[in-house]
Amino acid sequence: MTDDQKKTLGLLLPNAIPDSGLIVPRGKLPAQLHADIEPSDTTKLLVAGQRGMGKTTELRRLTALLQDSDYLPVFLQFGAQPSITHAGLIRAMGEALLLHRFSKLNVKSFQHFQEWYLREEVTHVVEEGTRGEAGLGGEYVVFSAKGKLEHKSSRKTKKIQKVAKDTRELIIRFNRLIQEVRKRTGKRVVFIVDDIDKVQDSSSIDNTFIHASHFIGEIDSPCIFTVPITYATSSYLRIAALPYTGIYRVPAVELLDPQGQRNHQAFEFMRKVFTLRMPFNPIPQPLFDKVLEYSGGVLIDAMRMFRCICKRVILEPELAVNEQVVLEEFQRLVDDYKFVFDKPSLWQKLSVMCKAVDKQIIMIDDALPELLYKMIVIEYWDRKVWFDLHPAARALYGQHQQVIDNAVRS
Amino acid sequence: MMPAELLDRKTRDLAFELEEGRGPKFLIAVCDDATQREKLRETLDTHLSNNGIQMIYVSADSLKRDLIRAVSNRTSSETVQAINIWGIDELDSTGIRQLFVQLNFHRDWLGKLNVPLVVWISTELLNQLTAVAPDFWSRRSAVYYFSERTFDDLLNRLFAKARDEGQKWAPEPVLSSAFETILSSEKQLGICLRNKKSFSITSIDNFIRKIRSGVFQLIEECREGRQIEVALWLWNLSNLDAALQEMLDNLHPERRNLFESLYTDRNEVLLSLSEKLIELLQDHLVALEEEIKHKKLVSVVSRVRATAVSKINRMALALASSVEIPLSSEIEEYEAYYSDLLERSRPEPQENTFLAQAAEDLESWLSGHANKCPSFFSTSEAKLLRFLYSDQLKATVIADRLGISPNMARQKVRYLERKVRLYLGLPPRLPSTRRSARRKLTK
Numbered sequence: 074m075t076d077d078q079k080k081t082l083g084l085l086l087p088n089a090i091p092d093s094g095l096i097v098p099r100g101k102l103p104a105q106l107h108a109d110i111e112p113s114d115t116t117k118l119l120v121a122g123q124r125g126m127g128k129t130t131e132l133r134r135l136t137a138l139l140q141d142s143d144y145l146p147v148f149l150q151f152g153a154q155p156s157i158t159h160a161g162l163i164r165a166m167g168e169a170l171l172l173h174r175f176s177k178l179n180v181k182s183f184q185h186f187q188e189w190y191l192r193e194e195v196t197h198v199v200e201e202g203t204r205g206e207a208g209l210g211g212e213y214v215v216f217s218a219k220g221k222l223e224h225k226s227s228r229k230t231k232k233i234q235k236v237a238k239d240t241r242e243l244i245i246r247f248n249r250l251i252q253e254v255r256k257r258t259g260k261r262v263v264f265i266v267d268d269i270d271k272v273q274d275s276s277s278i279d280n281t282f283i284h285a286s287h288f289i290g291e292i293d294s295p296c297i298f299t300v301p302i303t304y305a306t307s308s309y310l311r312i313a314a315l316p317y318t319g320i321y322r323v324p325a326v327e328l329l330d331p332q333g334q335r336n337h338q339a340f341e342f343m344r345k346v347f348t349l350r351m352p353f354n355p356i357p358q359p360l361f362d363k364v365l366e367y368s369g370g371v372l373i374d375a376m377r378m379f380r381c382i383c384k385r386v387i388l389e390p391e392l393a394v395n396e397q398v399v400l401e402e403f404q405r406l407v408d409d410y411k412f413v414f415d416k417p418s419l420w421q422k423l424s425v426m427c428k429a430v431d432k433q434i435i436m437i438d439d440a441l442p443e444l445l446y447k448m449i450v451i452e453y454w455d456r457k458v459w460f461d462l463h464p465a466a467r468a469l470y471g472q473h474q475q476v477i478d479n480a481v482r483s
Numbered sequence: 484m485m486p487a488e489l490l491d492r493k494t495r496d497l498a499f500e501l502e503e504g505r506g507p508k509f510l511i512a513v514c515d516d517a518t519q520r521e522k523l524r525e526t527l528d529t530h531l532s533n534n535g536i537q538m539i540y541v542s543a544d545s546l547k548r549d550l551i552r553a554v555s556n557r558t559s560s561e562t563v564q565a566i567n568i569w570g571i572d573e574l575d576s577t578g579i580r581q582l583f584v585q586l587n588f589h590r591d592w593l594g595k596l597n598v599p600l601v602v603w604i605s606t607e608l609l610n611q612l613t614a615v616a617p618d619f620w621s622r623r624s625a626v627y628y629f630s631e632r633t634f635d636d637l638l639n640r641l642f643a644k645a646r647d648e649g650q651k652w653a654p655e656p657v658l659s660s661a662f663e664t665i666l667s668s669e670k671q672l673g674i675c676l677r678n679k680k681s682f683s684i685t686s687i688d689n690f691i692r693k694i695r696s697g698v699f700q701l702i703e704e705c706r707e708g709r710q711i712e713v714a715l716w717l718w719n720l721s722n723l724d725a726a727l728q729e730m731l732d733n734l735h736p737e738r739r740n741l742f743e744s745l746y747t748d749r750n751e752v753l754l755s756l757s758e759k760l761i762e763l764l765q766d767h768l769v770a771l772e773e774e775i776k777h778k779k780l781v782s783v784v785s786r787v788r789a790t791a792v793s794k795i796n797r798m799a800l801a802l803a804s805s806v807e808i809p810l811s812s813e814i815e816e817y818e819a820y821y822s823d824l825l826e827r828s829r830p831e832p833q834e835n836t837f838l839a840q841a842a843e844d845l846e847s848w849l850s851g852h853a854n855k856c857p858s859f860f861s862t863s864e865a866k867l868l869r870f871l872y873s874d875q876l877k878a879t880v881i882a883d884r885l886g887i888s889p890n891m892a893r894q895k896v897r898y899l900e901r902k903v904r905l906y907l908g909l910p911p912r913l914p915s916t917r918r919s920a921r922r923k924l925t926k
Binding site for chain 1: 495496499500503504506507508509539540562584588594609610611612613616618619620621622623625626628634635638639641642645683684685688692696703870
């Protein structure tokens with residue numbers, strides 16, 4: 074195996090983390106985010122997208138854009154965690170600020186911030202109510218040993234009082250850290266928090282970013298968070314007034330428009346991405362584009378198909394990549410999709426959506442979040458958001474239409 | 484050493500991935516038959532050990548609780564170039580789920596080990612892996628299907644399993660399920676919006692989505708030619724039969740005879756409703772957001788009911804105007820019923836749109852842009868309307884032109900005013916005695 078072949082196989086692994094030289098600028102998201110954070114320190118932005126669409130890449134581009142400017146970009150990956158709380162999020166942000174090589178943050182100031190976490194939660198049991206001798210007004214009257222009349226209020230004699238740690242106080246402490254960094258560096262701190270969407274417990278994300286979103290709003294610096302795709306499709310989030318300036322989406326690459334016409338710019342972008350990652354490229358240009366089309370603009374799927382084709386050529390050096398080879402690799406993706414439909418209702422959705430003339434049916438389907446989560450439906454953007462079935466899911470239905478329809482009807 | 488040529492294509496591919504070198508690879512080997520799996524293991528072991536590749540097999544049971552510790556224990560004591568997760572099928576259902584959760588949760592850590600990871604699994608469990616560990620699945624490098632199952636078999640098993648597990652799976656009639664979805668979601672949405680305790684972004688979104696999805700399903704059904712069926716469902720849900728019957732029952736027998744045909748001709752309303760149902764439902768989808776924003780009641784049935792009531796009103800008025808009745812109690816009686824109906828029905832944008840259209844029809848005829856007078860007015864009424872529109876004529880002049888007495892002309896003008904008000908959907912101008920009575924009541 075040549076070095077180029079080895080390198081290609083390595084760079085096409087879905088798990089591989091590309092270095093900055095492999096990043097191809099896509100769209101204007103970093104510039105848009107930059108423009109949004111410019112006017113105010115209270116700007117809070119959300120970025121949502123399906124897995125593997127390039128959210129992290131776009132945020133890294135923003136970080137690069139903000140370097141050597143009036144900003145101090147603090148990039149942190151929250152990553153896979155069981156759950157999230159305000160305290161946990163702010164702690165991670167505080168630590169990232171301390172560890173930032175240009176933050177010049179005083180360790181003592183950080184210790185003062187951390188003291189909040191060292192406090193213990195206290196539970197008090199307190200007596201409540203009135204008590205007096207020979208009084209009137211209690212609902213029942215008892216005789217004391219001395220023979221005096223005593224009264225007690227029967228309403229509630231005891232209650233458990235929980236002294237919880239005040240999140241607002243934590244935010245005040247955190248804001249002091251931000252102000253100190255601003256003073257020492259002369260730069261505005263911007264937090265870019267990636268992978269919030271990878272937190273396992275989605276209700277904890279809601280608690281942090283929706284139900285008590287005012288705490289997020291009180292952070293004294295611009296913040297950008299990646300949130301689950303459901304936030305981007307949420308009607309309520311659009312209607313309700315929350316302290317976020319905007320929700321940006323990172324959709325799949327729109328290789329075809331809703332009418333099925335090719336988007337040449339999108340193809341150009343994908344070609345650039347893979348040319349950089351494929352120093353060994355045995356695929357002729359028209360078939361290369363065909364693979365891209367089969368991927369539905371999902372980079373990770375294109376990566377997998379390209380890698381498998383390259384691997385086949387390495388294993389069978391005489392093999393000339395033709396339409397059949399490309400089709401076989403696409404079929405592997407179609408076969409994988411058989412197992413993504415893990416319940417009957419999803420097969421029914423597939424059947425309905427494949428038959429529907431109007432793609433709008435996908436947009437308003439009650440199972441849309443699940444379909445997006447499972448990558449059965451892919452989100453695209455062309456002046457406005459639209460959705461379509463992944464080509465592999467559509468092909469799966471095309472190959473087994475009768476069997477699926479029979480099963481769904483039975 | 485077993486020559487690579489002797490391995491079948493899939494095994495050779497898997498062996499290549501393991502041999503090719505270190506890298507964050509997630510490989511999934513699907514094999515149902517235990518004997519075949521053992522044989523494959525043996526083949527790979529022989530092939531790879533001859534090439535100096537050290538593989539380890541970690542039991543799934545040891546990973547289900549603390550994957551990191553279990554893998555670390557093995558990888559720190561041995562030189563490892565590939566890790567196999569073995570024995571998943573031997574776990575119970577809880578154990579399997581625990582393991583998949585661990586795989587999904589620690590995918591980054593597993594990737595950072597920078598060695599190929601092979602998950603040996605049966606076809607039966609692959610569905611569960613994609614569902615419980617979707618992030619792990621999305622990062623898979625390749626899947627090797629060593630057992631082939633027909634698509635029919637896969638689907639049959641999935642549907643049978645769903646039935647066995649008591650999942651509510653049945654191909655429900657589309658309309659009933661769509662209506663059930665809409666009505667229950669509208670109700671729940673109302674509770675959610677008004678009650679802080681039940682408020683949850685996920686639920687609200689879910690209800691909005693369900694309402695939209697249900698309404699869209701109705702639109703699709705209409706497009707497929709089932710608009711009468713959908714209209715009938717909405718008619719029944721609006722309880723309009725009973726409302727019509729009640730209205731007729733409350734009329735004086737003579738007037739009841741006059742309006743009786745409203746009940747028998749209700750199919751006309753139904754047909755008219757079905758004709759504009761798609762538009763009506765689409766309007767409902769548009770108005771939905773505004774209603775939610777203002778925490779108003781969302782109800783597709785109310786919207787459709789209001790449109791149907793509006794149509795019934797017109798039919799009733801047409802009946803009333805078809806007989807040359809003087810200004811009399813039929814209309815007043817109907818007006819009373821109508822104003823009551825208006826109060827009971829929430830004003831709907833659809834109705835306003837409808838009435839606006841009616842006003843436009845009348846206006847364009849009066850101004851001479853249209854040739855046809857709205858059929859709501861008789862020929863003599865149309866003539867009088869034209870007189871009144873063209874000039875502010877006195878009763879004597881009208882009487883002269885129409886060849887009737889001035890008194891009769893005044894009566895006709897008053898009658899026509901009432902008819903126009905009703906046609907335009909404006910509340911009737913109450914006689915002075917009733918106005919004062921109402922004022923007293925209000926005070």
